[in-house]
Amino acid sequence: MANAIKTIGVLTSGGDAPGMNAAIRAVVRTALARGLNVKGIMRGYAGLLKEEIIDMDSRSVSDIIQRGGTILYTARCDEFKTEEGQRKGAEICRKHGIDGLVVIGGDGSFNGACKLSNLGINTIGIPGTIDLDIACTEYTIGFDTAVNTAMEAIDKVRDTSTSHERCSIIEVMGRSAGYIALWCGIANGAEDILLPERYDGDEQGLINRIIEHRKRGKSHHIIINAEGVGHSTSMAKRIEAATGIETRATILGHMQRGGRPTCKDRVYASIMGAKAVDLLCEGKSNRVVGYKHGDYVDFDINEALQMKKDVSEYQYEISKVLVR
Ligand code: ADP
Ligand code: F6P
16 A cells, blocks of 8 residues: 555544553654654644654654653644744644644644644544543543553542541543543442433532431442532531531642553553544544444544533442442
8 A cells, every 4th residue: 555645643632641642653663664763742732833854763752652641742833823833833843844734632632633633634533631621532541551450549538537437529620521530430339420421519419418328337438529510628527517528629630640551541542643643644634533333443533523521320320329
């Protein structure tokens, strides 16, 4: 098969996610194996506009598969949201001979990728975000590591919460999505899970459950609160005042975004990285790689961005059944 392109660029954009390095490595090595040149673009679209572009070879991605973060760094870039910025980005790609681009990031980054496709740069997106909030795919790079990190941290908070017979509110990331919260809620056996997709603000109902659980002999009450609901600290104060039970808030924060990627993140990132390059070699553009029904697939970026996704109602219901 004759390659439709000669040189590909790769960048990471938006929030970093464990496994992004594995995806970069796969992009670089698959491209080299297909006889292409590879250029790394530093700091996402911001680095593209500043022409922070480096040549990459097989050794430039040595010893990174096991590392969190992204060796290409990442950034958010408002200039690239403007038509002028996008035209400049496409021009810079052409100037450096980049005729295919792999963008590893979330929905925002895919919006940018779509604009570059429209300007003639063949572009493919790879879903990289801990939030799992990309509708076209059941899997996003970084989610597995992040939920495992959060789960382990919550186990530790639970130990001390039980010893002190306290109520604990633990806030997890996810931007406006509740996937990390729901998964941790189930995995940690939390008494309550507050999701932006479901929480109706009924704090009195929450307080009543805490009091009832205490009467039934539960020595702690763990509430997993999603970032999209927020206000964990003030909520803890109100719960303590209303129940008389000591209540503490813990906001896990950026620790959830770091650390060695799990096996799952490394493998999915590797396959997605390779697939992105193969799509470019087939002459495809404006596609995003996804994982659906047990297979790696790809979608038109515009269609992918229109898709909607919700947390599983069944999982949410069962999470409540399992706490007695
Ligand atoms: P994520 O990719 O994780 O969703 P952001 O929403 O912060 O993260 O987007 C990352 C970057 O993608 C932005 O800083 C910007 O440079 C670019 N981007 C976001 N939205 C658009 C858009 N509508 N058009 C062009 N570029 C965009
Ligand atoms: O999208 C990943 C994420 O970690 C979200 O969960 C969170 O809302 C956001 O990024 C935090 O962004 P920043 O690192 O800019 O504070």
